[in-house]
Amino acid sequence: MKILIFSYYLPHNDIDQYTLRIHLKTLSQDNEIILVCGVRKGEEGLLEDTRKYCAKVYAVKLDLPNLSWRLKDISAAFLLRGTMNCLRFLPPAKLPWDRLLIMPLFFFFRKELSDRLKEAFQREKPDLVHFHKIITSAHREDIPRHVPSVFFDDDAISRLFYASMIAEKSFPAKAYYLIRYLGAKKWEKLILPSFKKVVILSENDRKWLTGINPFLSNVEPIHYVVDTELFKPAPVTEDFPSVIFFGTLSLSYNREAAEYFAGAILPLIRKEIPQLRFYIVGPDPSLKIRSLSKNPLNKVVSKVTGHAEDLRGHIAKSAVCIVPLNKTVGVKSRILIAMSMAKTVVATSAAAQGVEGLKDGENIIIADTPSLFAEKVVYLIRNREVNNGIGVKARELIIREYCSRRWKEQWETIYRSLIKT
Known part of the structure; x- marks a missing residue:
């Protein structure tokens, strides 16, 4: 299979980007992987390491922010970029309030990546397109609807914001996460049905997403895995106790x-x-x-x-x-x-x-x-x-x-079913 994977970030060994790394490592064994991704300053070495798993990489150098959702993220630049991107690129929403709610998600939208994604799709003609993490879903309209598409994220983002809202003690922080929760919930309800398949890492998240949209029947939970060759006992002196x-x-x-x-x-x-x-x-x-x-x-x-x-x-x-x-x-x-x-x-x-x-x-x-x-x-x-x-x-x-072989088997089954359909 020829698979185009779209991610704003390169695969790291940290928790946030770990699933992308194991995805490339396992799926590249028997499939042709085309990666479209953003590259931050200082990641040139990581980019070269990523190329060994891909037939081709379409990289865009961007000054990308870290994925931080703290209260400090509310700034003039954050709001301005989110507002402009939301107004320019979002399909018409039913109410102005809808646009206001989902505006923060569009802070991450980059036209350079949008152009690169379209270029890669037209040149490579992949069998399907894989959108990795919620921020890439803002680019859903860059790929024709008839093309098999799959969206993946580790968690239901609205559920994360909801949990943060409950955990916060101060009223301003609770209000902030309430807005983020409502926005993510609105966006998930709006955008996820446009994908042929939505893949998530737990049954609880599947229930959460189908609770948001009862007509969302394309959600499939898969088994989490670990790269046991990467994460293995290390011969270091323990800092005891x-x-x-x-x-x-x-x-x-x-x-x-x-x-x-x-x-x-x-x-x-x-x-x-x-x-x-x-x-x-x-x-x-x-x-x-x-x-x-x-x-x-x-x-x-x-x-x-x-x-x-x-x-x-x-x-x-x-x-x-x-x-x-x-x-x-x-x-x-x-x-x-x-x-x-x-x-x-x-x-x-x-x-x-x-x-x-x-x-x-x-x-x-x-x-x-x-x-x-x-x-x-x-x-x-x-x-x-x-x-x-x-x-x-x-x-x-x-x-x-939880070995990586299971990850490969799960995803190849999903991909083949989409292509066959």
Whole structure:
């Protein structure tokens, strides 16, 4: 098959762009991949690495922003670009309010990429077009409707904004995420039916999207996988004793989880293990989270690293990975990546929901209260043999049920069904 994949970003090893990397790596084995993508300053080396998976790459050098959804994103430039792009490129909406709601999504629209996408389609004549992530859907009209098209995102974006709205404490932040939630919900309802197939990573997200639009019958959940060759146990000296939390910290529920662990669980652990180090890794940490590592008299967090180009070193050095989220959105990848590196994960039942094959005490540890969470972490730190054994079982599960071969099989089945239809 000849597949044209459209993405605003190059594939990275971080969580946000990880699925694109594994997609190119697996699908390029037996298919011809044409990639249209944006390239940011300093990514020339990454672009060359990406070319080995593609028959051809149509790259556009752009000053692309990071995918940050924090309150700081409301600026004159953000609103102006979103407004102009929305008015110029969006098909007529029923009400002016519709345009206002979905305007922020069009902040990312780039005419240069639009022109490059049309050029690649006309020259390459692909069997189908794959739109990767929600921001590419603004370019849906660049491809004729009769051409088989598939849209993929890790999560239902409106569901992420809704979870952030619930997690926020302040009224301005809640109002901001309410607007983003309503806009994303409106856009998903408007644009997703135009694709032949919408692919998502969980059954919960499928139910969410069909709840938004009951007539949306083209949504299919697929099984998440991990590149077990990339994320594998590393021969590094462990920073013992230590725990790590990693994730996109611009999302409210991730910040809430990190702050919850630092405030309610970590003090209980340090009563038993005073020297325990706690690391937070992820882009866009809030001022509150950064402040946890800056007070020399009360250094709650040992280090806040911010964005990490490669998570593997941070995960490999930690004794335990923690996922203390109280929401079921956007958490599968971090659990499975840590497990693939043979690390024991201590998570809440909400965070682990929907991950098949998990067995508490065998390949993961589940704890839903601060006292139990602290007790489990202390036990794992003090019993390294048990800790290592759970990590080994965790990796065995990933190799058995979440290997990249399964990703290839799922997608080729979807692609062939669309082309045949």
